[in-house]
Amino acid sequence: MFTRITSYTLYGVDAIKVDVEVHTARGSPQFNIVGLPDKAISESRERVRAGLINSGYKFPLERITVNLSPADLRKESPAFDLPVAMGILIATGQVKISDLESIAMVGEISLDGTVNRVRGLLSVADQCSKDGIRTLLVPQDNAYEAAVIQKVRVIPITSLGQAIAFLSGNSEVPSVQVDLAEIFSLNGKYDLDFSDVKGQEQARRALEVAVAGGHNVLMVGPPGSGKTMLARRLPSIMPELEVEEAVEVTRIYSIAGLLPSGISLLTRRPFRKPHHTISEVGLVGGGRFPRPGEISLSHCGVLFLDELTEFRQSALEALRQPLEDGEVSVSRSLITVTFPARFILIGAMNPCPCGFRGDRSIPCQCPENLYRQYRHKVSGPILDRIDIHIPVPRLTRAELLRGPGGEVSEIIRERVKRARDIQRKRFVDQRIKENSGRTHYSLRT
Ligand SMILES: Nc1ncnc2c1ncn2[C@@H]1O[C@H](COP(=O)(O)OP(=O)(O)OP(=O)(O)O)[C@@H](O)[C@H]1O
Ligand SMILES: [Mg+2]
Ligand SMILES: [Zn+2]
Incomplete structure (x- = not known):
């Protein structure tokens, strides 16, 4: 099975859209991430695996390939944990989400499945609005950074489980609002x-x-x-x-x-x-x-x-x-x-x-x-x-x-x-x- 999720990486003070493509197939169990990943991304494999299991899901015994596209762009961020985990769950049919169009997500997952803050959310949200992304899932801890960009609906997420519940329509999470004049x-x-x-x-x-x-x-x-x-x-x-x-x-x-x-x-x-x-x-x-x-x-x-x-x-x-x-x-x-x-x-x-x-x-x-x-x-x-x-x-x-x-x-x-x-x-x-x-x-x- 195959699925694609939109995420972002940082490039200077700008954010750049990255397609997180997850492909699962029968075969000896493997978990590879390609697309010039650095050490941070190989560590991400361990966090995603533990995060999935500790959120009550199965880590599939299949051949999993994750492609972060564009592949030739150097990426450093732990922000891909959330889309990678989500992609694996969707590709293996453990989670059903009808519509991922115009949704993007970033977030680091810790071993227990909670979602941790990442850098550069304001740039990410800014780029989302330019790319026509309407909904952005971000770590709750620094959601206010993203919410400054008012054209994007910013959903604050505390855990992988909550992200799944929100995307599958099982739970409402109010978007974060900030009042610029008041600030x-x-x-x-x-x-x-x-x-x-x-x-x-x-x-x-x-x-x-x-x-x-x-x-x-x-x-x-x-x-x-x-x-x-x-x-x-x-x-x-x-x-x-x-x-x-x-x-x-x-x-x-x-x-x-x-x-x-x-x-x-x-x-x-x-x-x-x-x-x-x-x-x-x-x-x-x-x-x-x-x-x-x-x-x-x-x-x-x-x-x-x-x-x-x-x-x-x-x-x-x-x-x-x-x-x-x-x-x-x-x-x-x-x-x-x-x-x-x-x-x-x-x-x-x-x-x-x-x-x-x-x-x-x-x-x-x-x-x-x-x-x-x-x-x-x-x-x-x-x-x-x-x-x-x-x-x-x-x-x-x-x-x-x-x-x-x-x-x-x-x-x-x-x-x-x-x-x-x-x-x-x-x-x-x-x-x-x-x-x-x-x-x-x-x-x-
Ligand atoms: N024009 C001034 N009006 C009010 N207080 C002053 C004035 N000049 C100096 N002071 C007092 O003297 C203190 C020392 O000043 P400050 O640390 O700014 O000096 P400086 O020129 O940076 O010295 P240094 O070269 O040692 O860094 C100030 O914190 C302030 O309390
Ligand atoms: Mg001085
Ligand atoms: Zn002197």
């Missing part, structure tokens, strides 16, 4: 606000200009001057994410397996602060099955490189092309995938090794040659990609204790939005493409 109004706010920052008028102004124009920034100042504090507040003055942007960002986190359980859509702009020991792959993405790196996790938001001088030269070097392109292409043997990576880069560093060169009260202790070596470290790789340099001086105790902080983020954000609107209109009117990212402001130190 934005509940989760769109930021915890940190610019009004916490006292003084630093020049830095605040420069950061506002950077956000309005999409410029990268380097903050130079002594320890404790508030560089980290300022950087962390940057997302709060950027315009709110559009729904399409939120979906893009969420797809990246979903692919990276970083979406918290119960969260269907990320509605805040990302802020990432990788440690300076991070590898090139960790920063820009890659791996045997390419995963997004920090620059893609910062997409639509802020990548903060604190202690910029401490980062590996090779890692900084690897940032250059993505900073130019707004995306990154990662190749590993047969696969090349492209991840989006449009972000504002904020670097921070001390002005010198001891940290206090230029400080109003503490003198710099650094010998001139050490100082020059230090500045040289960052000058090569990416300094020419950073338009705005701001000095961030240490405030005195008196200044820190003095009166209220500055403007709240919301007011700054409104000005940023107006500035961006004006820019956009000017580009449309004059049909010029310049002024988009490489303009130099006179804020260099």
Whole structure:
């Protein structure tokens, strides 16, 4: 007997349709999965076998061949467990399902037959809607990710048994619904606000200009001057994410397996602060099955490189092309995938090794040659990609204790939005493409 079930695999941040074809025949008992399966898929055989038996079905003593088509596409996901198990049950007549048209399913099965979460469900659901799939069975644990795509009916599944009951019409499982407007109004706010920052008028102004124009920034100042504090507040003055942007960002986190359980859509702009020991792959993405790196996790938001001088030269070097392109292409043997990576880069560093060169009260202790070596470290790789340099001086105790902080983020954000609107209109009117990212402001130190 033969049956075919629709499933999906991930390719970069996209999902691709995979036909799971199950063929059973008499002969010595065998269970093969073909279609360039990797080790994960051979492990899937054991899970499917145990899952079937522990759900009360028979594992057939026949020759079972599973073909994952297209065969030449490399697949890694445990998400085929559910369609493979279902296919075997249908092909051996243990389960009768009248209509599998326009239904797709993904899910890992554990040995006891429960269905576990998989990565990338938002991308899967998005592709389903493009492929005309109307119903998608997914692990209940991360069903909310898929439900953001409103054109697809998303059915949350906890076990193989429940999936069978649903498909054979023996039980109702309500589809998962999410209210996008509500998600934005509940989760769109930021915890940190610019009004916490006292003084630093020049830095605040420069950061506002950077956000309005999409410029990268380097903050130079002594320890404790508030560089980290300022950087962390940057997302709060950027315009709110559009729904399409939120979906893009969420797809990246979903692919990276970083979406918290119960969260269907990320509605805040990302802020990432990788440690300076991070590898090139960790920063820009890659791996045997390419995963997004920090620059893609910062997409639509802020990548903060604190202690910029401490980062590996090779890692900084690897940032250059993505900073130019707004995306990154990662190749590993047969696969090349492209991840989006449009972000504002904020670097921070001390002005010198001891940290206090230029400080109003503490003198710099650094010998001139050490100082020059230090500045040289960052000058090569990416300094020419950073338009705005701001000095961030240490405030005195008196200044820190003095009166209220500055403007709240919301007011700054409104000005940023107006500035961006004006820019956009000017580009449309004059049909010029310049002024988009490489303009130099006179804020260099
Ligand atoms: N302008 C400011 N307004 C209010 N608090 C400030 C300000 N500047 C510094 N602080 C306080 O000092 C603390 C240290 O600041 P922060 O960690 O941002 O400094 P930094 O420049 O990143 O230092 P480092 O170089 O050591 O990383 C802040 O958490 C905050 O409490
Ligand atoms: Mg800091
Ligand atoms: Zn010094």
